[in-house]
Amino acid sequence: MSDTIPITVDFAGGLEKLFGDQRRHSVSLPARDSNGRPANVAFLADYLCKNLMTDPRTDQLLEDKHIRPGILVLINDADWELEGEEAYEIQPNDNILFVTTLHGG
């Protein structure tokens, strides 16, 4: 199956520097992971590290295969803690924002 889900992904708070200094990206996300399960936030983060990140430091986004503590995720402008966090299943035209609280000014 080569189904993809069209979404927009935003990076802020300094994370955009890992993605070619570009805040907003249109992404065609595979609808299912390699095990055939529907794409969720965890899969998206892994996909972004492998396919979109221009910086080699994937540990800035993922720590032990999970989104690094201190990085906030907003799903359609809502706190991901209200949406099931990494288990949230991505829907077409979702906007996912990754914003780090770890960088300073």
Next chain:
Amino acid sequence: MAPALCANCKTERALIKRPKNHAKLCKGCFIKLFEDEVHHTITSSQLFYPGEKVAIGASGGKDSTVLASVLKTLNERHGYGLELVLLSIDEGIKGYRDDSLETVKRNAVQYGMPLKVVGYDELYGWTMDQVVEAIGKKGNCTYCGVFRRQALDRGAKMLGIKHVVTGHNADDVAETVLMNLLRGDLARLSRSTSIVTGDSRSEVKRSKPLKYAYEKEIVLYAHYKKLDYFSTECIYSPEAFRGSARGLVKQLERIRPTAILDIVRSGEDMARLVPGETSSSCACKGQTSAVMALAEDDIGGCGSQTGRARGDEMAAMDKQLRENEAHEGLEIDVAKAMAKNQKDGGQKHRELPLRSGDGPSKGFARQVLRNCKRCGYMSSQEICQACMLLEGLNKNRAQIQI
């Protein structure tokens, strides 16, 4: 999953889960509650008086931008009568501070506040780029932190302002509490938790109105209010110890979000247990006032969050490591040590496990405030840290010139 409704207004869709109490709030209610809580911190700690001129230490980053925005809002809403000014430090790091200073300049226009920028070069004759060129990347945070602390005070003095507010948040304070705990530095732990540092004896007082605000909520507040802030990492080496403490705080938050405020509260409670420190009711006897927390112990040095080295931290740590070696084998409990002190009377109390500072020991660390003989800045030493560092730098420069 049906979207949850806001626990406050019960009409709008909840967008935020608050770390401090798990409350689910909509955007509008979150913004209002966040501001109300900062207002509560300000009034319950009596941070300001009507007509006070206050400088906001502004880096262009999220914390100080949110602080400026919230203070402007509250000043107007509650009639604080404050005269607010943005005060920025230019460390002289090309490609790092330039962009963030542009953000601060925009903030000045957005918030209608005057902006003062003071540079390390005009204050000390050295930019950080030059310092790094002279001493290398290792240890440069020490210089930057020491210089910064004074720079804010000196900038405030130039403006005739006696109160500087900084954007330190609950996560920062929790981090500092942990760091001091891990170092066994109870004296500094107690100072680091106070919301106000400096008193009538010092020329410039510091306070942290966002002390109880979660970093998560600061970032969300900036996001929902579409505030214009800048994020970057310092291009020079961040401080590893603070970075680790920071990582630990964030990991704890993921597992138990209330942990951050709990650490802050524990820090405050422990502070009360440290004799001769902020908790002491007796301000008259010690050379150090009871409510005084030395400004130089304030947290926040390097502009980067992960690398936010308090300049003196590394120096203090080095010193402490040496002291610890000297104290090897003297790991005794406080009660025993106290009893021994009483017996020994006037003897030196070097074996006390509580340590810090070089002030006259009364069993517990005390720092005597005086003015630096060279620059007049408030210091616990004859020559302040900045002047000591400058002396070394200038010697170095003279050698290079020869």
